[in-house]
Amino acid sequence: MIDIDRKPIETDVLIMGGGIAGLMAGIRAAGLGASVVIAEKANTRRSGCGATGNDHFMCYIPEVHGSDIGPIFEEYRRSQVGGFSDASLAMLFLRQSFDRVKDWEEWGISMRPWGHWDFSGHAFPGRPRVWLKYAGHNQKAVLTRKAKETGARIINRLQMTDVITQGGEIVGAIGISTRKEEPVMKIFRAKCVILATGCGSRLYPPPSPGWLFNTANCPVCTGSGQAIGYRAGARLVNMEFPQRHAGPRYFGRCGKATWIGLYKDPQGRIVGPFVKKADKKLGDITGDIWSSVFTDKHRSGEGPVYMDCSTTSDEDFQYMMWGLVQEGNTGMLDYMAREGIDPRKHMVEFMQYEPFLVGRGIEIDEKGETCIKGLFAAGDPVGNFRADCAGAATYGWIAGESAAGRAGRIRKFQTAEKGPLVEESQDFYGRILDRGQG
Structure with missing residues (x-):
């Protein structure tokens, strides 16, 4: 049996997940006067895929890119993140992205560490560059501080498991607190819920199966948002197209565009058609648009494929090493x-x-x-839009604003704790805890 706290926690906006999207949603909703709870199963200061940093933020800055957003939209669509996004969502993101850049800089994340808007990496020769290089090593700590300043309540060590609906609308949610040795089931009354739970990792064996947490993305992001939404009746899209990233062999890490070098085969031949010289402004985009090149070359006997930084200038090499720190690759x-x-x-x-x-x-x-009234989503669990940290920041803000507005129009909380899902969940979790093994 699992203990249950029978006193519900009431909040206008409940945010499941304290990553980039969740914190930005909390900052916006609380700033508009809503009562906000951010439920995070770890600790918001260092949780999620942005836990240890990031160094690329996709955005449209008119003073850099010009007044015509069209070419920037096309670059987004052709990028490694734009292929499955709805056009309307992508355009809205781009139009708001610079505002989020300015917010982050004001709050203490260095968005122009070199004194100017520095766009580099993930780039095609002769085309606009759309990824802003920034110093994101402290982004989670800064956003956590800002969320608290605006009045959002952060509850760490709280794993959310389900939303509660009545008549097709959100009325609450269920979670499990792991702050103490014995877990306790928590019930929420909420006018709106935002799913911001992160990606779905460890569905397949990692590069080194004996080290289960040797993954490029956060190993404890398990696709729970998609599962919660599905059980509640939300529509899921593009689930049949899993993403495959790439990076150093046997040491799973994101940030391949932070490397400044050329992809080469064992004979030293460049494998991509885009660049012949290593340069920080472009990088080698081969790994973005032909992410299977590493597998393809291995299977054909022409591999493996290496990152060769031997021709990278000293200045660019130091820039690369700095970027890898901002990306959070200090362990590597x-x-x-x-x-x-x-x-x-x-x-x-x-x-x-x-x-x-x-x-x-x-x-x-x-x-x-x-499609469920009062249920919102932002960040990695969204299926019809993606822009990684920048997208999470922007749509977290949008979802927080929308949820706060809706909550303000609802007069009272519903008795979410009276529904059958609460008793069913208590029984289910209790049976798991009572198992002698497995």
């Missing part, structure tokens, strides 16, 4: 230093990683709302 850098691996002397083998779910999941509209 420490390992390379300890083992004497110098990318200027040693080519680093890359591989295609296992499939995972990001930008595949819950369908939302331009307000961030699902």
Whole structure:
């Protein structure tokens, strides 16, 4: 049997997940006067795929890109994140993205660490560059502080498991607190819920199956938002197209566009058609648009494919190493230093990683709302839009604003704790806890 706290927690807006999207949703909703709870199963200061940092933020800045947003929209559509997004959601994101950049800089995240708007990496030669290079190592700590300043209540160590609906509308939710040795089931009365739970990792074996947490993305992001939405009746889209990332072999890490070098085969031949010289402004976009190149070359006997930084200038190499720190790859850098691996002397083998779910999941509209009244979603669990950290920040803000507006029009809370789902959940979780093994 699992203990249950029979006193419901009341909040206008309940946010499931304290990653980039969840914190931005909380900041906006609380700033508009709504009562907000951000429920995070870990700790918002270092949780989710943005836990240890990031260094690329897709955005449209008119003073850099000009007044015509059309070419920037096309670059987004052709990028590694734009292929499954609804056009209306993508355009809304781009139009609001610069506002979020300015917010982050005001709050203490360095969005122009070199004193100007620096667009580099993930880029095609001769085409607009749309990924802003920034110093994101402290982004989660900054957003956590800002959420608290605006009045959002953060509850860490609280795993949300289901939403409660009545008559097709959200009235509450269920979670399990793990703050103490014995878990306790918590019940919420909520006027709106925002699903911001992250991607779906560890669905397939990682690069080194014996190390289950050796994944490029957050290993404890398990696709729970998609599952919660599905059980509640939300529409899921693009679930049949899992994403595969790429990076250093056997050491799963994101940030392949942070590397400044050329993809080469064992004979030193460049495998992509885009660049012949390593340059920080472009990088080698081969890995973005032909992410299976690493697997394809391995299967054909022409591989493996390596990242070769031997021709990278000293200035660009230092820029690369700085970027890898901002991306959160300090563990990998420490390992390379300890083992004497110098990318200027040693080519680093890359591989295609296992499939995972990001930008595949819950369908939302331009307000961030699902087909269920009062249920919103933002960030990685959304299925018809994706732009990683930038998208999470922007649609988290949009969803927070929309949820706060809807909650303000609802006069009273419903008795969510009276529904059958609460008793069913208590029985189910209790049986799990009572197992002797497995």
